[in-house]
Amino acid sequence: xxxxxxxxxxxxxxxxxxxxxxxxxxxxxxxxxxxxxxxxxxxxxxxxxxxxxxxxxxxxxxxxxxxxxxxxxxxxxxxxxxxxxxxxxxxxxxxxxxxxxxxxxxxxxxxxxxxxxxxxxxxxxxxxxxxxxxxxxxxxxxxxxxxxxxxxxxxxxxxxxxxx
Numbered sequence: 491x492x493x494x495x496x497x498x499x500x501x502x503x504x505x506x507x508x509x510x511x512x513x514x515x516x517x518x519x520x521x522x523x524x525x526x527x528x529x530x531x532x533x534x535x536x537x538x539x540x541x542x543x544x545x546x547x548x549x550x551x552x553x554x555x556x557x558x559x560x561x562x563x564x565x566x567x568x569x570x571x572x573x574x575x576x577x578x579x580x581x582x583x584x585x586x587x588x589x590x591x592x593x594x595x596x597x598x599x600x601x602x603x604x605x606x607x608x609x610x611x612x613x614x615x616x617x618x619x620x621x622x623x624x625x626x627x628x629x630x631x632x633x634x635x636x637x638x639x640x641x642x643x644x645x646x647x648x649x650x651x652x653x654x
Contacts, residue, residue, distance in 0.1 A: 554594045554624070557582070559603040559611050567607030569614075579610040586618035594622030 555571065562568040562577065569576040576582045586595065595615045599608040608625070615623045 554596050554622075555586070555589055556596045556598055557586075557611050557615070559597060559599040559608045561600065561602035561604065561607075567604055567610070569607075569611055579614050582611060583614035583617045586615055586620065589618075591619050591621065594624065595620045596624045596626060598626040 558570040560568045560570060566577065569579075569582045571582070571585060574585065576585060589595075597608065597611045597615065599611075608627075612623060612625060
């Protein structure tokens with residue numbers, strides 16, 4: 491049996507359409523952009539409030555106000571700001587409105603605090619005019635809670651910006 495080659499002596503090279511190649515590259519690019527995470531997880535966000543470590547007697551600047559959110563009685567929450575105990579979100583916003591806004595506020599929730607109460611404290615701080623608001627959740631370890639800034643890096647709310 492005798493096989494013959496094609497009549498033309500030139501080798502025929504088929505060309506792939508360029509449009510199909512560009513489509514495949516575009517779809518791969520789109521896939522990797524959508525599959526990848528472009529923002530850091532919330533647990534890795536920097537706190538909006540930082541504290542400067544100074545020696546004794548160097549406390550000329552104001553420190554951030556700390557609002558503790560605790561579970562109250564009968565499906566109610568309790569907010570503690572220093573020695574004050576506040577039972578209502580509107581009262582908390584009124585008390586926070588009288589405080590200086592520059593140092594910011596830290597909302598620290600206990601393990602038993604309801605989520606809605608913690609969100610209410612964050613909203614009350616925003617309504618009072620605070621721009622630098624940090625949140626420390628119940629899951630933060632004690633070592634992280636006392637770390638730089640006292641906010642534990644659990645998350646920041648507001649525009650945050652760089653701390654001075």
